[in-house]
Amino acid sequence: MITRKEKETKPNKTTKTTKPTKPWVVFDIDGTLSMTIDPDEYETLSDDYKNCFEFITYKPYKNKDIISEAWVMIRPNVDILLKYTFDNFRVGIWSIGQPGYVDEMVSLIFGKNTKYYPEFVYNFTNCLREYHPLRFYKPLSESPAKDGYIIEDSIDVVDVNDKYFLVPRFDLYDSIDSIDSIDSIDSIDSIDSTEELIDLNTLINDDSLLILIRKLENLI
Numbered sequence: 001m002i003t004r005k006e007k008e009t010k011p012n013k014t015t016k017t018t019k020p021t022k023p024w025v026v027f028d029i030d031g032t033l034s035m036t037i038d039p040d041e042y043e044t045l046s047d048d049y050k051n052c053f054e055f056i057t058y059k060p061y062k063n064k065d066i067i068s069e070a071w072v073m074i075r076p077n078v079d080i081l082l083k084y085t086f087d088n089f090r091v092g093i094w095s096i097g098q099p100g101y102v103d104e105m106v107s108l109i110f111g112k113n114t115k116y117y118p119e120f121v122y123n124f125t126n127c128l129r130e131y132h133p134l135r136f137y138k139p140l141s142e143s144p145a146k147d148g149y150i151i152e153d154s155i156d157v158v159d160v161n162d163k164y165f166l167v168p169r170f171d172l173y174d175s176i177d178s179i180d181s182i183d184s185i186d187s188i189d190s191i192d193s194t195e196e197l198i199d200l201n202t203l204i205n206d207d208s209l210l211i212l213i214r215k216l217e218n219l220i
């Protein structure tokens, strides 16, 4: 019989594929794995853009009988990313969205392939709140993925103690700040923010998740 101690110290060729030794990655959803737009915004798009989106409904609040509608575009290469990460990491999801929305998104992203399913799914109710200024964030110390890596499009929600990988936000619009004139540093009115629809080919050929895989490869 092998005692626990012997088991740990005994060289084991299969260590890499044993679950507990794999590092954790915790994915954000919106802007990282997908983008979600509301029906009004969807209606402004031309058909070739519309064809990239899938329709979802969800109950944002458990105790209210409200059904919300939205359109979702899954980020290119999500399938490749998930196959890679599930083979090499333990996987969790942490979105700042409402529980009903997050559940719907998880079944849209993972439901098609039951082989891969995150070990935990956290939503807005799991986020921590900080004041002055108010912000919600996702400390991995409060999750099963302690010492893991957060995959995010926004640094604002990452805890200072956590390791992370930032990916460019997956979005329909590029925000372009143009400064017409600066009278004083406080003259915020002079900064004009315009939004430009991103070219369809750029969206379809987004390779941010392939670049992410190459970065994750350095960890294992």
Ligand SMILES: [Mg+2]
Pocket: 028, 029, 030, 031, 032, 152, 153, 154
């Ligand atoms: Mg996000």
